[in-house]
Amino acid sequence: MSRIDIPQLTKLFNESLILAVLFNEKKHGYQIALEIEQRSDGLFKLNHGTLYPILHKLEKEGHIKGVWKQEGPKRQRKYYNLTAKGRKYITGLSADWRTFMRQFYDIIDEVEK
Amino acid sequence: MNPFKQTLQNLNHKLDLPQPTKSRIILEIAADLDDLYQHYLSAGASEQEAIQQAADMVDLSDEALEQLVSVHQTAFQKLLDKISLQAQSMWERTVLMFVLVVIATFATHAMTTTQFFLEASKFVWGVAGIGVVAIGLSIYKFYAFYIKRTHHTRTLHSGLTTLILLAGFSILIGVMGNFTEVFLVQNKITFFAPFLIILLILSGLIPVLR
Numbered sequence: 241m242s243r244i245d246i247p248q249l250t251k252l253f254n255e256s257l258i259l260a261v262l263f264n265e266k267k268h269g270y271q272i273a274l275e276i277e278q279r280s281d282g283l284f285k286l287n288h289g290t291l292y293p294i295l296h297k298l299e300k301e302g303h304i305k306g307v308w309k310q311e312g313p314k315r316q317r318k319y320y321n322l323t324a325k326g327r328k329y330i331t332g333l334s335a336d337w338r339t340f341m342r343q344f345y346d347i348i349d350e351v352e353k
Numbered sequence: 354m355n356p357f358k359q360t361l362q363n364l365n366h367k368l369d370l371p372q373p374t375k376s377r378i379i380l381e382i383a384a385d386l387d388d389l390y391q392h393y394l395s396a397g398a399s400e401q402e403a404i405q406q407a408a409d410m411v412d413l414s415d416e417a418l419e420q421l422v423s424v425h426q427t428a429f430q431k432l433l434d435k436i437s438l439q440a441q442s443m444w445e446r447t448v449l450m451f452v453l454v455v456i457a458t459f460a461t462h463a464m465t466t467t468q469f470f471l472e473a474s475k476f477v478w479g480v481a482g483i484g485v486v487a488i489g490l491s492i493y494k495f496y497a498f499y500i501k502r503t504h505h506t507r508t509l510h511s512g513l514t515t516l517i518l519l520a521g522f523s524i525l526i527g528v529m530g531n532f533t534e535v536f537l538v539q540n541k542i543t544f545f546a547p548f549l550i551i552l553l554i555l556s557g558l559i560p561v562l563r
Contacts, residue, residue, distance in 0.1 A: 289412055300424055
C-alpha cells in the first residue's frame with residue numbers, strides 16, 4: 241500500500257528529500273539543506289525553520305540518528321545518519337513516489353496528446 | 354560577540370522545552386547559523402546582510418516551533434498540556450499528598466511497632482518528622498524532573514535551600530539528642546556509681562572470700 245497521502249504531500253516530500261540526501265553519507269542540517277538546493281538547481285529550497293522539526297521527528301521515529309561531533313575547540317555539530325529502519329523506509333517511499341508520479345503523469349499527459 | 358546572540362536568545366525564550374533539550378537544539382541551530390553566515394559572506398553579501406539573511410533562513414515560525422516542541426514532548430507532557438494549569442496543580446498536590454499519606458502510614462506503623470523505635474530517644478521523632486518533610490519535597494522534585502520534565506531554572510532551584518536547611522536541622526537535632534541522652538545516662542551513672550563500685554568490689558572479693 242502506498243505511503244503517499246495527498247493531504248500530507250508536502251511533509252512526505254520534504255521527508256523523502258532529507259532521507260534521500262542522507263542515503264550515502266552522514267550530514268548536518270546545513271549540508272542537508274544545501275545539498276537539496278544544489279541538486280535541484282535551486283528549485284527545492286528547504287528553509288531551516290522547516291528542516292529542524294522534520295529532522296527531529298525522523299530521529300524520534302528512528303529513521304535517522306543524530307551524532308554530536310566536536311569541530312574545533314568551541315563548536316559542536318550534530319550529524320545525521322540514516323538508520324537501517326530509515327534506509328528501508330526511504331526505499332519504500334522512493335518506490336511509492338515513482339508509482340504516484342506515474343499515475344500523475346498518466347493524467348497530465350492527456351493534455352499534451 | 355556572537356552576531357546571532359539575539360536570534361538564539363529569542364529562540365531560547367520561545368522554545369517551551371526542558372533546558373537540556375532546548376540547549377541541544379540551540380547548539381545545533383547556532384552551528385548552522387555560522388555556516389549560513391559564511392555562505393552568504395562568500396556569496397558577496399556584506400557582513401550585516403549575511404547576518405540578516407542567515408537569521409531569516411533559520412527563523413522558526415510559530416508552527417515550526419510548535420512542531421519542534423511536540424516532537425520532544427513526552428506523552429505525559431502532552432496529556433498535561435490538555436489539563437488547565439489550575440486543575441494540573443490541584444491534581445499534582447492531591448497525588449503528592451496521597452503518596453505522602455501512604456508512606457507516612459507505613460512508616461508510622463513500622464516505627465510504633467518496632468522495638469528499636471519504641472526504645473529510641475524522643476529526639477528520633479524530631480528527625481523522623483524532618484525526614485517526612487524532606488521525603489515529600491524529594492518526591493515533588495523527582496516528579497518535576499523525571500516525570501513532568503520541567504527543567505526551567507526556577508524549577509531547578511526551587512526547594513533546594515529548604516532541603517539543605519532540613520538536612521541541617523536534622524543533624525542539629527541528632528547531635529543535640531545525642532548529647533542530651535549522654536548527659537542523662539551520665540547522671541544515671543553518677544547516681545548509681547557508689548552502688549556500682551560496691552557491686553564491683555564485692556564481685557571481686559567473692560573469689561577471695563572463697
